[in-house]
Amino acid sequence: MxxxxxxxxxxxxxxxxxxxxxxxxxxxxxxxxxxxxxxxxxxxxxxxxxxxxxxxxxxxxxxxxxxxxxxxxxxxxxxxxxxxxxxxxxxxxxxxxxxxxxxxxxxxxxxxxxxxxxxxxxxxxxxxxxxxxxxxxxxxxxxxxxxxxxxxxxxxxxxxxxxxxxxxxxxxxxxxxxxxxxxxxxxxxxxxxxxxxxxxxxxxxxxxxxxxxxxxxxxxxxxxxxxxxxxxxxxxxxxxxxxxxxxxxxxxxxxxxxxxxxxxxxxxxxxxxxxxxxxxRALATGRFAKVPVMNGTTHDEYRGQLWGMERAGMNCPGGTPRPKPCPLTAKQYAEQLEATFGDKAAAVREKYPLAGFGSPSEALAAAMTDHSYARPALDADRLFARQVPTYAYEFADRQAPFFAGIPRTTFPAGAYHLAELPYLFAVGYADPLSADQRGLSDQMLRYWARFAHRGDPNDAAAPRWPRFQASDRYVQSLAPGHGGIGPADFAKDHHYEFWHSLGR
Structure with missing residues (x-):
């Protein structure tokens, strides 16, 4: 009591x-x-x-x-x-x-x-x-x-x-x-x-x-x-x-x-x-609480949204759910880019060609992840780093557990939106972690807790996590297995310069 x-x-x-x-x-x-x-x-x-x-x-x-x-x-x-x-x-x-x-x-x-x-x-x-x-x-x-x-x-x-x-x-x-x-x-x-x-x-x-x-x-x-x-x-x-x-x-x-x-x-x-x-606006002008920050994304954020679209039947003809999910078509991929990017859609399609991906869903997820999550995350990292201690990460387990008992996507879910949560909490809704994934979970729990203790996720028992600097392009990648935790060129992997040049 x-x-x-x-x-x-x-x-x-x-x-x-x-x-x-x-x-x-x-x-x-x-x-x-x-x-x-x-x-x-x-x-x-x-x-x-x-x-x-x-x-x-x-x-x-x-x-x-x-x-x-x-x-x-x-x-x-x-x-x-x-x-x-x-x-x-x-x-x-x-x-x-x-x-x-x-x-x-x-x-x-x-x-x-x-x-x-x-x-x-x-x-x-x-x-x-x-x-x-x-x-x-x-x-x-x-x-x-x-x-x-x-x-x-x-x-x-x-x-x-x-x-x-x-x-x-x-x-x-x-x-x-x-x-x-x-x-x-x-x-x-x-x-x-x-x-x-x-x-x-x-x-x-x-x-x-x-x-x-x-x-x-x-x-x-x-x-x-x-x-x-x-x-x-x-x-x-x-x-x-x-x-x-x-x-x-x-x-x-x-x-x-x-x-x-x-x-x-x-x-x-x-x-x-x-x-x-x-x-x-507060972040851009420095008018925010000056406290240490840890900021990050998952590698394949938008695949979670596309799974939701499949689950709702939005890809099926007439938007009607079917017994099995309807995969995104090449035509729908082009239509989604047009609806989102307008006259810049051709440039996006050229940067994310269907031939470079396993399916139209994976191509759209890559473009939308980079546009809606990765570029904003790196922008925020750089703004925070000018003012406060900042640690940036990307959760990158491409085999992250999915919802238990739920039909899978028609494409690999990858490190989807929500994928990191079973590594930090007992959520009860996800498939169990493998031995390597439990090792990653242990390291993530250590990082999150050490940051709470003193505003720095590092300790002697974990791979070093460098503090982010305002001009950096690397973040700490969090993936299972040997060498899965370490620096990753986030800007290159997510075409950061392309999105800045596109003005979107």
Whole structure:
């Protein structure tokens, strides 16, 4: 049992770690608290059962590890510690899950290995998703113009403040907090680097598979989406818009938002008191929290998106799913390039010719990975390195485990978006790691934990990871087997100069 500032919690003790789940860090954002900044959780006196996870925040069915939910009582976090914390003040690593700001929950990412092997405290959390977390609408601003749109970010801030108040009770050091996240979680980390009200809540950051050079939504665009969604819910054009929206059943809100590509694109909103400046602008101008940074991508990021397209039947004639996935055709490859790059499509096609790849899907994935992930990542590395200690990596295991029991792609999945997560967490949804992959996992856990301990991933037992310099082109490649960890020419491998010359 541990006594938090709100009340005692009783968790679970295992051979090498302790876990505490479903700890409230804020009041349930229900009823009149829907679309308001998080409020303090109510205190309690009897020991609270912290042996089971709480419900995820309201969401539709997503990837195999995402559970659909209609719960708005979801602002809970989970704490995992080494078993022996006697007299210790360990670094705290706070994880922000991904999921396009529409899906995911904290307890998917078991922190036992990271906590036990890295001698750190691991905190995972839920935060409001979709429209419930990121709806921008003047009717929801209250007395402060521009206050709506970032409720999910404010939830994350509330969890970080909880960590600051309670870390010591679990054996953690509130003065040494690493904020890390993947995909939408990485975008959130970038937002906190730029948000004035996040200053001082963390001391190092790790961004995985999204770049801080990628702009977020501006307020005008976000409010236009918000008005459209309010109209979809029959709450537009009325002086009682806020009350009308708060009265709508959560299922109707989820249905109105739909899936990615449906027209509503949730996420942080630049402009307003929570996030006055776009994180991309903050990085470019040096107006961000000056803390050590680890930043990286997977080698084949976009293959994950193409698997999703196949799974949804988007490559099939008429966009209709079939019993077996429909592979991307050469014609569809050309059409995708035209739709994305316009008059530059011919140059991209010449740089990524179908003859150089095993399939049109692999060709498109290479082009889109380099355009949407690799170039922005290296841009961010170089900007960060001018200001703060920076360590850049690429996860490059081309045989990374896929989702267990799920039909494979029609092409090799490679080091796809999400592929590194089973190496850092007990996720439960992926095929098991091989012996070589377990060795890579051990090294990655060591790197991530050492970075949390002192802002530098190196120690005597791991291959050296050079600090990134502003003019560098090499990053630390993370792959299994002999020689799998070491410097890689990231700029050459991902045609960095080509994309800069293209102006895209």
């Amino acid at each position: 541990v006594r938090t500032g709100d009340g005692p919690v009783r968790g679970t003790v295992k051979a090498d770690h302790r876990s505490f789940q479903r700890i409230p860090y804020a009041a349930p954002p229900v009823g009149e608290l829907r679309w308001r900044s998080p409020r303090p959780a109510a205190s309690w006196t009897a020991p609270r059962d912290a042996t089971r996870p709480g419900a995820g925040c309201a969401q539709l069915a997503g990837l195999p590890m995402d559970a659909p939910s209609e719960s708005e009582d979801c602002l809970y976090l989970n704490v995992t510690t080494p078993r022996d914390i006697q007299g210790k003040r360990l670094p705290v690593m706070v994880w922000l899950h991904g999921g396009h700001f529409l899906f995911g929950q904290g307890d998917t990412y078991g922190g036992a290995s990271l906590a036990a092997r890295g001698d750190v405290i691991v905190v995972t959390m839920n935060y409001r998703l979709g429209a419930l977390g990121f709806l921008a609408h003047p009717a929801l601003d209250g007395p402060t113009p521009g206050a709506s749109g970032n409720f999910g970010l404010e939830d994350q801030q509330a969890a970080l403040r909880w960590v600051g108040r309670n870390a010591a009770a679990f054996g953690g050091d509130p003065g040494n907090v690493t904020l890390f996240g993947q995909s939408a979680g990485a975008t959130s980390v970038c937002a906190h680097l730029a948000a004035p009200s996040s200053a001082g809540l963390f001391h190092r950051v790790i961004t995985q598979s999204n770049s801080c050079t990628a702009p977020v939504q501006d307020r005008r665009t976000a409010e236009a989406q918000g008005r459209s969604l309010a109209a979809e819910l029959n709450c537009g054009g009325t002086v009682r818009t806020a009350a009308c929206l708060r009265a709508r059943p959560v299922a109707k809100v989820l249905k109105a938002v739909g899936y990615p590509g449906s027209g509503y694109d949730p996420g942080p909103v630049a402009g307003g008191p929570v996030l006055p400046v776009d994180p991309a």
